[in-house]
Amino acid sequence: MKETDANKPAGIDKPPFFKSWKGMYWLVLGNLAFLITLFYIITKIYA
Amino acid sequence: MRLLDWVVLLGTLGFIVSYGVWKTRGSKDIEGYLRGDNSMKWWTIGLSIMATQASAITFLSTPGQAYEDGMRFVQFYFGLPIAMVIISVTVIPIFYRLKVYTAYEYLESRFDLKTRSLAAFLFLVQRGLAAGITIYAPAIILSTILGWNLTATNLFIGVLVIIYTVSGGTKAVSVTQKQQMAVMMGGMLVAGFMVVRYLPDNVSFGDAVAVAGKMGKMNVVDFSFDWNDRYNFWSGMTGGLFLALSYFGTDQSQVARYLGGRSVGESRLGLLFNGLLKIPMQFLILFIGVMVFVFYQFNQPPLFFNEAAKTKVYATEFAPEMEALESQHTALFNQKQEAVQGLVSALRTEDEAAISAAQSKVQGITDASKELRTEVKSLIAKATPDAETKDTDYVFISFVMKYLPAGLVGLLLAVIFSAAMSSTASELNALASTSVIDIYRRSVKPDASNMHYVKASKTFTAIWGGIAIIFATYASLLDNLIQAVNIIGSIFYGTILGIFLVAFYFKYIKGNAVFFAALIAEAIVLYCHFYTDIAFLWFNVIGCVAVIVFGLLIQFALNQMDKGKQAA
Structure with missing residues (x-):
């Protein structure tokens, strides 16, 4: 029974600053x- | 320790414990005690998640690791943000819909009781061991450095944690972790500022980073692939991802943190907050270690950072040999200081030939210093066979004790105690909730009152706290215990993660198949551990993949057998 419940859509609130969670x-x-990228640049500069 | 340090240390810890007890006082039902009445906001969840993961060893060992090995350890965390996104998308909505108290409850609804009990049992074994080590690891270092009694230090940490964790449950753990995180990050920032300030006047911050780079410490990212290399981009993105998925998605000490959220959204934001800030936080801690390394290029470091171990050698017949090594160390340091100043001057000229020559000179002396340190370790092992010859855990704390002013030493000790307490509190809380919900309420006493389960949860919290203290007290009797517990974590995590991934994404696989697949996967991981040289981070991947593959195969075989029976 609960396995079926797990597939129901949840009431999920929206995130701040963005229209969706994506x-x-x-x-x-x-x-x-x-x-x-920053760490790679740091590694290259200071190698 | 000066009076001001004691005032800062005891004042900080006393305030946090009192605040935790006061803020979460009053009678509660099981919902409030184990899920914090689902009242937590995202920043509380985020800080609580970070504080749970950041144990005292994070602040003691990580700077020492950077001192020895550079920045590359940060790659271990590259898979973590991806794991935060995956858990936010898939795991959190399911846990919320089923209104579970523990992650393992879900496994019974998806599979059966034996799979739930197996996962809960694996967690209790692994986390029960880890809770003792979370207390013991900082206690042994602090007692060695400060001359405190080890048992008293274990008791001090353990009892403080038990007081507020038993009293307020999940809410007390999360509420206190906000303050503890503030102390930890504030203290580390102050330490970072001080170490840069203590550099010689003629060495700027830019010079310090350049020197660190030329001495191989700014090795943040390495894209080369090596199965046996623990820290590179690939092991971080794969092994690190699996480890983070397992730790944050299936380990109750973390799951309990976000199950206390007000909504799915608050829990998701808490996890994503961790995904944004965890890598910069680790980078900062490692960078402080690198700055301590640079500091010691201009100030003579101890020959061996665990001074207590060295002192014991002086009480033996090997004292003259140690004295001779100390003299060589001083002579080498004087040469090195001159060479490093030469490197700083060369870096300013931007003349590649001069830089290369200066770098070679520094490297030659550094190699000689390393050989000398190896000799010292051999001598310590020969003179005092029981002594620990790894001293990287003592690098940062010995810098703090020797160079920081009164008050700041107390603050940095408060950082270490806060970290030990925050992770221990989460562990005790998770051990209690798993014991009560997955074992006691499910299989021992299913029909008791709500208040009975609250009392049972408090009792189990105290019992697990007691076990952790006892384990911490006797931990020193076992060799390489910390490493053993870390490996035990990786041995179980992959299998547990595999069970959960099957539950979430492989609806074809049922209870019996996943249960036996988990047992086979565990056997494979144990084989890899005992009979191969594969780095333990990969056990997480191997265990997880094995559960999925064998789950599919066994389920297919079971289906074929059913079809055969039906046809007959």
Whole structure:
């Protein structure tokens, strides 16, 4: 029974600053890409 | 320790414990005690998640690791933000819909009781061991450096945590973790500022970073692939991702943090907050370690950072050998200081030939220093066979004790105690909720009153706290215990994650198949641990993939057998 419940849509509130949660997720992943790029540049500059 | 340090340390810890007890006082039902009445805002959840993960060892060992090995450890966290997104999308909505108290409750609704009990049991074993180590690891270092009694230090940390965790449950854990995070980050920022300030007048911040780079410490990202290399981009993005998925998605000490949120959205924001800030936080802690390394290029470091271990050698027949090594160390440092000043001057000229020559000179002396340190470690092992010859955990704390002014030493000790308390509190709270919800209420006493389960939760919190203190007290009797517990974590995490991934994404696989697949996966991981050289981070991937693959195969075989029976 509960397995079926798990597939029902939940009442999920909206995130701040973005129209949907996708925007928040892209912010986190974009931040990760930015940090890795920055760290790569730091590694190259100071090698 | 000066009076002001004691005032800062005891005042900070006393305030946090009192605030936690006062803020969460009053009688509660089980909903309030284990899920915090679902009243937590996203920033409380985010800080609580970060504080749970940041143990005292984070602040003691990480700077020492950077001192020895540079910045590359940060790559270990590259998979974490991706895991935060995956958990936000898939795991949180399911847990909220089913209104579970623990992650393992979901497994019974999806599979069966034996799979739920297996996962809960694996968690209790692994986390029960870890709780003792969370107390013991900082206690052994602080008692060695400060000359405190080890048992008293264990008791001090353990009892403080038990007081507010038993009293206020999940809410007390989360509320106190906000203050603890503020103390931790504030203290580390002050330490970072002080170490840069203590550099010689003629060495700017830019010079310090350049020197660190030329001495191989600014090695933040490495894209080369090596199965046996623990920290590179690939191991971080794969092993690190699986470890983070397992830790944040299936470990009750983290799941309880976001299950206390006001809504799905608050919980998601808390996790994403961690996804945004965790890597910069680790970068900062490692960078402080690198600055301590640069500081010690201009100020003579101890030959061995665990001074107590060195002192014991002086009480043996090996004292003259140690004295000789100390003299060589001083002579090498004098040469090195001159060479490093030469490197700073060369870097300013931007003349590649001059930089390269200065770098080679520094490198030669650094290699000689490393050899000397190896000799010291051998001598310590020979003179005092029971002594720990790894001293990286003592690098940061010995800098703090020797160079920081009165008051700041107390603050930095408060950072370490806060970190130990915050992660221990989450562990005790999670151990109690899993014991009560997944074992006691489900299989021992299913029909008791709400208040009975609150009392049971408080009792289990105190019992697990007691076990953690006892384990911490006797931990020193076992060799390489900390490393053993870290490996045990990786041995179980992959399998637990595999069970949950099957539950979420492989509807084809049912209870019996996943249960036996988990047992096979665990056997494979144990084989890898005992008979191969694969780095333990990969156990998470291997265990997880094995559960999925064998789950599919066993389910297929079971379906074929059913079809055969029906046809017969």
